[in-house]
Amino acid sequence: MRNLFINVLQIYSLAFIFCTNSVPVLGELQKEFYIVFLEDHLIEQDLLLHQRHINILTSLKGCENDARESLVYSYTKSFNAFAAELHEHEANRLSGMDGVLSVIQNKYHQLHTTKSWDFIGLARNTKRRLKVERDIIVGVLDTGITPEAESFSDHGLGPPPVKWKGSCLKAANFSGCNNKLIGAQYFKLDKRTPDPEDILSPIDVDGHGTHTSSTVAGALVPNATLSGLAKGTARGAVPSARIAMYKVCWQNYGCSDMDILAAFEAAIHDGVDVVSISIGGFSEDYATNSIAVGSFHAVRKGILTVASAGNNGPSLGSVTNHAPWIFTVAASGISRQFQSKAVLGNGQTILGVGVNLFEPKHKLYPLTIGADAAKNEESKEDAGFCIEDSMDANKVKGKVVHCKLLSWGVDSVVKGLGGIGTIIQSEMLLDTAMIFMAPSTMVNSTTGEIINKYIRSTKTPSGIIYKSVETKIPAPFIASFSSRGPNPGAKHLLKPDIAAPGLDILAAYTPLKSLTGLKGDTQHSKFTLMSGTSMACPHVGGAAAYVKSFHPDWSPAAIKSAIMTTATPMSSKVDHEAEFAYGSGQLNPRRATSPGLIYDINEMAYIQFLCHEDYPGASFGPLIGKSINCSKLIPASGEDAINYPTMQLILVSKTGQKNGVFRRTVTNVGPAMAVYNATIRAPKGLEISVAPTSLSFTRVSQKKSFKVVVKTKLTSSAKIVVSGSLIWKSPRHVVRSPIVVYNVQEN
Numbered sequence: 001m002r003n004l005f006i007n008v009l010q011i012y013s014l015a016f017i018f019c020t021n022s023v024p025v026l027g028e029l030q031k032e033f034y035i036v037f038l039e040d041h042l043i044e045q046d047l048l049l050h051q052r053h054i055n056i057l058t059s060l061k062g063c064e065n066d067a068r069e070s071l072v073y074s075y076t077k078s079f080n081a082f083a084a085e086l087h088e089h090e091a092n093r094l095s096g097m098d099g100v101l102s103v104i105q106n107k108y109h110q111l112h113t114t115k116s117w118d119f120i121g122l123a124r125n126t127k128r129r130l131k132v133e134r135d136i137i138v139g140v141l142d143t144g145i146t147p148e149a150e151s152f153s154d155h156g157l158g159p160p161p162v163k164w165k166g167s168c169l170k171a172a173n174f175s176g177c178n179n180k181l182i183g184a185q186y187f188k189l190d191k192r193t194p195d196p197e198d199i200l201s202p203i204d205v206d207g208h209g210t211h212t213s214s215t216v217a218g219a220l221v222p223n224a225t226l227s228g229l230a231k232g233t234a235r236g237a238v239p240s241a242r243i244a245m246y247k248v249c250w251q252n253y254g255c256s257d258m259d260i261l262a263a264f265e266a267a268i269h270d271g272v273d274v275v276s277i278s279i280g281g282f283s284e285d286y287a288t289n290s291i292a293v294g295s296f297h298a299v300r301k302g303i304l305t306v307a308s309a310g311n312n313g314p315s316l317g318s319v320t321n322h323a324p325w326i327f328t329v330a331a332s333g334i335s336r337q338f339q340s341k342a343v344l345g346n347g348q349t350i351l352g353v354g355v356n357l358f359e360p361k362h363k364l365y366p367l368t369i370g371a372d373a374a375k376n377e378e379s380k381e382d383a384g385f386c387i388e389d390s391m392d393a394n395k396v397k398g399k400v401v402h403c404k405l406l407s408w409g410v411d412s413v414v415k416g417l418g419g420i421g422t423i424i425q426s427e428m429l430l431d432t433a434m435i436f437m438a439p440s441t442m443v444n445s446t447t448g449e450i451i452n453k454y455i456r457s458t459k460t461p462s463g464i465i466y467k468s469v470e471t472k473i474p475a476p477f478i479a480s481f482s483s484r485g486p487n488p489g490a491k492h493l494l495k496p497d498i499a500a501p502g503l504d505i506l507a508a509y510t511p512l513k514s515l516t517g518l519k520g521d522t523q524h525s526k527f528t529l530m531s532g533t534s535m536a537c538p539h540v541g542g543a544a545a546y547v548k549s550f551h552p553d554w555s556p557a558a559i560k561s562a563i564m565t566t567a568t569p570m571s572s573k574v575d576h577e578a579e580f581a582y583g584s585g586q587l588n589p590r591r592a593t594s595p596g597l598i599y600d601i602n603e604m605a606y607i608q609f610l611c612h613e614d615y616p617g618a619s620f621g622p623l624i625g626k627s628i629n630c631s632k633l634i635p636a637s638g639e640d641a642i643n644y645p646t647m648q649l650i651l652v653s654k655t656g657q658k659n660g661v662f663r664r665t666v667t668n669v670g671p672a673m674a675v676y677n678a679t680i681r682a683p684k685g686l687e688i689s690v691a692p693t694s695l696s697f698t699r700v701s702q703k704k705s706f707k708v709v710v711k712t713k714l715t716s717s718a719k720i721v722v723s724g725s726l727i728w729k730s731p732r733h734v735v736r737s738p739i740v741v742y743n744v745q746e747n
């Protein structure tokens, strides 16, 4: 007994010495940032929780000084957690301690880098509830914002709504807020040396956050254009709503989990109505992903989070931000493309895509293939791609260079060597108009071969590239880069949820960066074109705010359901991955204000769903502040155990036969007296039935349940995605749910 006591004392004093002398010894070991989730405590003050965090770290480290030094941030508002800089062995020890639910290592996420509103039917003169719209606050987590941009003028807006509790940080190079941009903060908890171009304030040096914010809720700006292209009135979905910017993304590392969580907590506390986040998720489970965790806490407070699906398409299974409570957005193309024509010396016209803002000064320029301009034999392959340091300036000077695409920025390389411009040959991204800093156009390989053949056919090859023009193309279609399903994070959940314009979108930009950000670019513009699911996401964020202005009391799931069931169906003839590309289809904000019926989901139902997906209940700490024993919950019923507005059945058996039963409950949000009849669309190999086939309602908010049975009889030649649908129709409403069978074709 006595010995043991001495031992404990010695350990304690050792720990104490360790603590004061630890720096030189342990300094060699790499420290990392961790986020530590703790059990929720009832009604605790911020200060008490903060002290508790220090106490936990003190018991780990042995003294309070070290504890305070390692503590990076206390999360005290929406959940009980802290961020700390720790050694790996310390993080491991922490995760075994009493009251510690989960320890997650901090990671860095990446960004998912005028006419679009008319294209989806939200015209300028659309019916609005201005009085309510002015009280809607959209929180944007992004790279910051440009307060001087005309899109953020507060003309005609009164003071912020009374519910607003946020703040505006007036700091370096950031002039402050107004009645449009009512909040602005930045989070950089790692305190790592910022990139020289970064500014520690909410100011946007990248342009991404200015662009997304103005798409969500920018004011009307007439005659917006990028150097004469895409001319029109720029505006957000809800031009009278307010914007709160939470800057979490930085030039050097990206957007860290710690900062994203802190921003979610702030946004929830500040009183935002919708969160729009165009930042890459990770395809990992929902209890360790900061966007999934932050958005779950938002949902608990009635706030919908809209997020981008990712730009890793068209490969299957690439969708991110796919938690059931997140609104996951794919990117579609609108009916306009920016083409830039080239003419070869033999008179042949070549068509390419891209935004080239330069008028040619001469009639023709000498033309060469990158590989022919190589420095030497060894650099020939690199020179074919016009990679930096691979070409000889003497062979490039004054010429147009034909390059194959490997990475962005070849226009800058060629121009840097005194070249005129580039014709870039690519197999990918030919639906996206990249902006160039020297005369350039992007062509497919068929066209590229024509150019090669021409160059080989003459001693003096020449060509010219013209300024881009707008052309009309058939639309909508899903952008090639837009991430596709199936959902890698949940077997029974169709993702993405919805499609919205994300190709060549014109919106506000920052004066602090050139149009391309490439070396040598001197082009600047108040508005620019950007592409990405990043640009699609704020369209849906804005649409959600628009729907909320009609129905301020609707739950996040109800708003999401309204937008999904009223979406315009898209065609699997255009997009072969069908719902895995576009979810329920192209959003239609105007119809979404009157969906007739909604599929609602509450917080506990998400947990039941995760249990059904075989999530260990012990991992739920970051979501609900405690662990849960799944076997003690009432199991949710049906194939997917969630009242989702879409249905997905996975077929893995080789025989191609499986039955799935889906159980759903709809809530009447249309007229009190209404009868809805079911229409089933089932392709060959699918038998879908619904019971009952008719739902009669006698009052508003009334709920009715039904059952959908899907029987598959697919042959081995069946497609990977087989789509049907269930449509509830009343004389005034059409409520559509896609039903997808994922035919896993493995051997």
Ligand SMILES: *[C@@H]1O[C@H](CO)[C@@H](O)[C@H](O)[C@H]1NC(C)=O
Pocket: 172, 173, 512
């Ligand atoms: C930011 O402000 C500082 C001090 O006023 C100034 O020197 C600097 O040029 C500004 N940076 C940018 C990018 O405007």
Ligand SMILES: *[C@@H]1O[C@H](CO)[C@@H](O)[C@H](O)[C@H]1NC(C)=O
Pocket: 222, 223
């Ligand atoms: C927009 O441009 C048109 C013609 O280019 C001009 O007539 C009009 O006055 C401009 N409107 C504004 C508000 O500047």
Ligand SMILES: *[C@@H]1O[C@H](CO)[C@@H](O)[C@H](O)[C@H]1NC(C)=O
Pocket: 351, 352, 444, 445, 446, 447
């Ligand atoms: C390549 O581009 C040209 C010009 O736009 C087009 O006519 C042709 O169909 C394209 N070829 C392929 C294989 O996509």
Ligand SMILES: *[C@@H]1O[C@H](CO)[C@@H](O)[C@H](O)[C@H]1NC(C)=O
Pocket: 629, 630, 631, 632
């Ligand atoms: C969960 O509850 C079940 C049934 O009550 C019990 O058998 C099981 O041991 C519990 N699991 C855990 C991890 O507590």
Ligand SMILES: *[C@@H]1O[C@H](CO)[C@@H](O)[C@H](O)[C@H]1NC(C)=O
Pocket: 675, 676, 677, 694, 729, 730, 731
């Ligand atoms: C729904 O079905 C019932 C019974 O078949 C029919 O009387 C009614 O007209 C249908 N309503 C609609 C809107 O199609």
